[in-house]
Amino acid sequence: MLKLFTRTAGLKDRQTHYCPGCTHGIVHRLVAEALTDLDILGNTIGCASVGCSILSYNYFNVDMIESAHGRAPAVATGVKRVHPDRIVFTYQGDGDLASIGTAEIVHAAHRSENITVIFINNAIYGMTGGQMAPTTLVGQKTTTAPKGRDASHCGSPLRIAEMFAKIPGASYIARVSVHSAKHVRQAGKTIRTAFAYQQQGYGFSMVEVLSTCPTGWGLSPVEALDWLEDNMIPYYPLGVYKAVETIS
Amino acid sequence: MLKLFTRTAGLKDRQTHYCPGCTHGIVHRLVAEALTDLDILGNTIGCASVGCSILSYNYFNVDMIESAHGRAPAVATGVKRVHPDRIVFTYQGDGDLASIGTAEIVHAAHRSENITVIFINNAIYGMTGGQMAPTTLVGQKTTTAPKGRDASHCGSPLRIAEMFAKIPGASYIARVSVHSAKHVRQAGKTIRTAFAYQQQGYGFSMVEVLSTCPTGWGLSPVEALDWLEDNMIPYYPLGVYKAVETIS
Amino acid sequence: MKSQKLICAGFGGQGVMSLGQLLAYAGMIEGREVSWLPSYGPEMRGGTAYCCVNIADRPIGSPLISDDADCAIVMNLPSFHKFEPLVVPGGRVLVNSSLIDEQSTRADLHAYYIPANEIAVTCGNVKMANMVMLGAYIKLTGVVSESSVMKAFGKVFTKKTPQLRKQNKAALKHGAASISDQVPLPAAI
Amino acid sequence: MKSQKLICAGFGGQGVMSLGQLLAYAGMIEGREVSWLPSYGPEMRGGTAYCCVNIADRPIGSPLISDDADCAIVMNLPSFHKFEPLVVPGGRVLVNSSLIDEQSTRADLHAYYIPANEIAVTCGNVKMANMVMLGAYIKLTGVVSESSVMKAFGKVFTKKTPQLRKQNKAALKHGAASISDQVPLPAAI
Amino acid sequence: MGRTLMKGNEALAEAAIRGGCTHFFGYPITPQNEIPEYLSRELPKHGGVYLQAESEVAAIHMVYGASAAGGRVLTSSSSPGIALMQEGLSVLAAAQLPCVVLNVQRAGPGIGGIQPSQADYHQMTRGGGNGDYRIPSLAPATIQESVEMMSEAFEIAERYRTPVFIVSDGMLGQMMEPVEFKKQKKEPSQPKTWALTGHQGKRKPVIIKTMSLVPEILEQNNQNLQRKYRDIEEKEPKFERFRTDGAEIILVAYGSTSRIVKDSIELLKRTGINAGLIRPATLWPFPQQPFNEISHPCRHVLCIEMNCGQMVDDVRLSVRERFPVSFYGRCGGVIPTPGEIADQVKKLLGER
Amino acid sequence: MGRTLMKGNEALAEAAIRGGCTHFFGYPITPQNEIPEYLSRELPKHGGVYLQAESEVAAIHMVYGASAAGGRVLTSSSSPGIALMQEGLSVLAAAQLPCVVLNVQRAGPGIGGIQPSQADYHQMTRGGGNGDYRIPSLAPATIQESVEMMSEAFEIAERYRTPVFIVSDGMLGQMMEPVEFKKQKKEPSQPKTWALTGHQGKRKPVIIKTMSLVPEILEQNNQNLQRKYRDIEEKEPKFERFRTDGAEIILVAYGSTSRIVKDSIELLKRTGINAGLIRPATLWPFPQQPFNEISHPCRHVLCIEMNCGQMVDDVRLSVRERFPVSFYGRCGGVIPTPGEIADQVKKLLGER
Amino acid sequence: MAKKITAVVTIAVDRCKGCGLCASSCPLELLKISKSTLNVYGYHPVIIERMEECMGCANCFVMCPDYAITIERTVHAGA
Amino acid sequence: MAKKITAVVTIAVDRCKGCGLCASSCPLELLKISKSTLNVYGYHPVIIERMEECMGCANCFVMCPDYAITIERTVHAGA
């Protein structure tokens, strides 16, 4: 019996622009595999956001639209309302989704837009050079929090999955991580489930993916995986926070 | 023993512009009384928002600033960062806070800005003529939901208190109502507690007040009280959703 | 035919807006150029709302009537104070005397005093006071016919039970009658 | 003194930016007008970063050097391809021959081949390859003195242990030495 | 179908439906609320989608998404709401996506007031979005023209693949006037092959974007846009002339102000003064021709706006010093009277 | 203190601290990130407050609140971020609150690119906020001038109670040049009696607002603003002339482009062509004087911008048809070379 | 020791908007909208009908959105 | 019935950015960054050292952010 592990048809054959060891690439693969597995590549429209993943339209083998910073959920809403029978997803960073785009993502969930959101929480603004994000951990150093984030100055990080589980319009909310092969496999399943929710018309689904930014964190790619495990997971527990229905 | 119930010093002696029976007026009194009771009138700066209560700067006997639609929490942040020793509050409607101003209010809570937010949930846009708000109940008719809000079209109403209780930076989150004298008295105590949180430096406090809009709802003022009790309270349960500390 | 510029004003609930709309609609039905412009915005209840109606035979320029109204219909006291001064010399002011017990002091106007509320009650519905005033107005000016107004009625109102129709018609007629025996005060200019 | 326009290019980690800054700083210390302009933005790692340095005796106009560089210091192959064409006839190109094994084909340039990485290793730190190139450059042009560069060193770097200082100085010297016996190729124009 | 009496705002909404509008996204704001209210009621009956956005920022990006997906999309707002759309408008223009954006102007600056104004002329013609882009701005003066311009707006938007403004104001939006709806084209002239539909495994993925990190490519994109804008400047200027022949003074006004100016011209005629009107019906492209053709016996050009003087710069650029240009305006929601404008003219021409 | 070599962005940040900036609110965006990064490190050391906002929209309203409370407030962004601030800027202008807003321009439209550009000229001079307001825009050409303009900006902002723009770009922001910091005034000249402080039971409550539902009052507010703007137009225009005496052609350029143009003028001189430069150092108010004073032997005015032609309208309005005005520009982040500009000049003047 | 409470309820007629919230909250139903009076703003104000029965519970004060009601409540010791 | 697994791991050298995520996830530590090689983008790519030991667990594939790894895994029945 032969099994082949190779680039999925959901991805174009192209070098990515990501830094070495940046886990954006892993999540791209998981999304692309989910779309391929569910056989919806040709039926999918993706909304890229502003952040390191803005160029993801160069990688996903589906129709894609670039959204202004934070607005991908509004853009996805526009797309989905024209094509209710297509699969629509956004792919957003934590600066994009949890900071400038807070209103848009909350209201996509509120309206129960039948879209899937892939939310990359890497606790930092990667693209612009490592500034503080709303998800930056207390004590974590960034270029705009040179002494580390100080909760007495700007609070403690937002927990997006927990918050969104409280929005009535959300159907499926989960948090996963990609810091180890085991977790990557679990993340893949979760992302597939989120898309299945959309396929079956349950409304808003979101997967928060704890991800690394070795460049922004000033760590080697492998150190970054460990840092994620040791620091992010305790503050951002993994799991399914809401699931209105048990589907596969 | 003589007790006098009369206009508090926290309010200017002026006719309000509100519709007959609009409970904005009641909440104004509660806020003004809380500031008077805590003896902080001269030390307080209020941020009015865009909505029927925009003119509240004509009524509160404190320094006031008008904020653009949805931005009062950002304005309050600016004020508070200049005057950390002053009491700063916002007074916002549900269109203002829960719709256009979602990002600003979430991030004021996220940063744990040491301000107090009075959030008037009247399930509608009063000022602009009764359009749908994110808090409009399913089935409720509005000028932009002429057949009543349809959850399959635009989701179910946001529950702000529940959501904000999940934000680590929030210190005190409660929901009250003003549909009966008993509830008004309870609301007054709760609002005072919220300001006390700020006085004692606990960070972000918010009181969601279920309120009526007889004009927007197309009901008489007294019918509106009943409608609130019968329809809003079941969906928006009253109570304290978060309190990091027990203070009086 | 002569063009007409009318300002029509009163409390929020007195139906001044629909009075104006009916008139404009009737004018349109008669093939004339018309415009209707409301005051708008979050009026404080108890404040005054008003509208401007133009009826003419050439395209209407400004729909706003600033200082050259041919007629003002005023349904409450603040409106009387605000709009009487905007009527041109020789013009008319129709005063709802049920709520306004002042009289015009302008010698250059024709003033008519119509107890519209009372008349409306006799027509079966106090809400018809606006129609009473309209009846008087079209009788005085002849700018549109009663039948055009009744046709317009079908267009402007969504609720139009036969009973309402009947009350309406009665109000128009009683309004017209109410001034048939009135010598406009001051008598002449 | 003659003005100098230098483009300095290489991979992200090769220190081309600080090479340029040191030079500009040294120029300023010597009382001259200077400017330093980096390429910026989210470069794909493995891409090429570069900076432009102007040293002159009158205020610097454009800090960008588009097609009239007096010299290009190139630390990797893509830089060599991109920037060699921008040097004016009679200008210089300093090539890091540790990583670039091509040679200039322009007959109108003075080309110098410096195995900067290897020389840097002999100075104790492969990261000093940029200083090797700078040493060669100031030796060739005399645009600033070595001591000004060493003074600038204190300003540009936040980390400045005595050991780094020593390695730095050594690299500058070895760089200078590396070209002392080189006949620039092609020999003459 | 005959004439019907309608509010300007509702007529625009009805015209949008008849013009084949498939999607509306917007956020309430006075004085344009009749538009979303009408559409929330009527658009679904025609198979269209009305969706209330959480803000104007969100609305314009929903428009972007829906337009990219091939919808015929409308949004509507008033002055401060349009200010919030500036980034989105720049994105729409850059991505070359069609849509119609209505501005029912109210008085500013800041929160300002809700009464009529034309103080968004700069906003409508020079934007506040970043970068080099322009947006065709149609400025109706009557409700009839409003409904005609609505279907024209969709056509221009799709022909040139650009957002298009319709510039109204609180007066035009709130007033009623007879209007007649003519048959309108509902379908785009060209198939939207560029739209997002999902590639269905049958073609290369479509990518809609505005970012280019390579300056030379971005310059190329800009040049393509500029070529389009020159084309629009050539073909799309619209204007009305009213009694300009033999006029000693030319008044320039657009939208509702132009109606008032017509009354002023009538008044002036009665006092023996021949005044004419040039009414730009497109603000960008600003019509050059009628200004080139101003001639003897004109002695003066007077620009009238409900603002503090914005269009007057375009008038100056078009008159090119051939005649003196002056400005008169009212602002803050104050509507000038025909009489005061006539007085201005008399003052300018010298007492007789 | 002597000269020090600094990045334009960092120099601006340092100048802000020395200029008494007490509060900074901003949101990251390339190519201005060095400014918030520097201030997050340094401002707290001077007792100031650095706070990262959740967006540019929030940032400008934090600025509004902090300015109203009496702070000396700065924000900084780049093109699309400034687009998002338009509503807030209109509010700040209307409320007459001082603050300084930095725009380190990048290429557009839309998300565009991150390389230098001047395509926000319209945005900087005509805004996209609603209503009639103007914002003084200072446009430095060197890093030295940047730091000088920073303290000037705070002074103008407080003197006139208005937001003030500093218009930079990716080139000026990212480059390093020697700079010298001179002693700066840190305190406002007049006490801010209008600021929110809490009335302490000692005075009437202060109310800061921009809404007026009564048109006559709002018109009055507008007229007050306009009076102030006329005052600024009279007193604050700034410009540089470079070799304009005896020039056959006058080039007009601002900011970093003006530096390149100076090189072109040098090149042209070598070929025997006398070209001069007018460099507006304020974009609004746009300097009229140097244009009025252009005279023989000038035959032509050529406006050079890193965009598709925006300032050229102001140049035309100022030259008033006395000379032909042309435009040359590059865009998308492409920076013109001194040589290509010189070639344009030669083409215009005819080959020799 | 029983206490007797008396209360004087004053209504600022021109502030009252006739909304009826006070009346609906009075446990003794002492307040009524006066259909026959119109205040300066055109509202029918509320009136108190049997003041002597009022027990000064202040519900009406608490519910009035327009600060139109003032109450002087006196608690008389003994009986 | 014991199974034997063999696997062929192929690394696309020019796609590899030398991040080491594959190496750190290989339970058998079969992968190593090759300090001596530079690919066209200037990275030191990873190499597999003892392919024959590879059990085809695909951890390396799963962790590679750059799709540089392809694995053919064969499960041989019996032993």
Ligand SMILES: Cc1ncc(C[n+]2csc(CCOP(=O)(O)OP(=O)(O)O)c2C)c(N)n1
């Ligand atoms: C309106 C606007 N503001 C700011 C920016 C600058 N910007 C680009 S990406 C980014 C943050 C990216 O962070 P995140 O969303 O976390 O994505 P990551 O790069 O970390 O994956 C910012 C602030 C922008 N492009 N547009």
Ligand SMILES: Cc1ncc(C[n+]2csc(CCOP(=O)(O)OP(=O)(O)O)c2C)c(N)n1
């Ligand atoms: C930017 C902007 N968008 C829209 C509006 C119009 N507007 C004014 S108030 C309001 C909603 C008010 O509703 P809410 O906040 O619930 O207050 P309420 O009147 O119900 O108390 C809206 C949409 C505005 N003024 N500014």
Ligand code: SF4
């Ligand atoms: S900056 Fe961070 S998030 Fe962006 S590509 Fe590099 S590692 Fe990934």
Ligand code: SF4
């Ligand atoms: S519209 Fe509603 S919220 Fe506004 S004043 Fe009237 S009743 Fe109150």
Ligand code: SF4
């Ligand atoms: S105080 Fe109590 S008993 Fe007296 S009138 Fe008011 S509500 Fe009624």
Ligand code: SF4
């Ligand atoms: S509650 Fe106040 S405003 Fe309402 S009827 Fe009673 S006294 Fe009047």
Ligand code: SF4
């Ligand atoms: S497949 Fe498993 S065992 Fe083989 S190299 Fe990859 S990680 Fe190592």
Ligand code: SF4
């Ligand atoms: S994970 Fe991929 S990119 Fe990283 S070292 Fe291994 S093969 Fe190379």
Ligand SMILES: [Mg+2]
């Ligand atoms: Mg991030």
Ligand SMILES: [Mg+2]
């Ligand atoms: Mg509300």
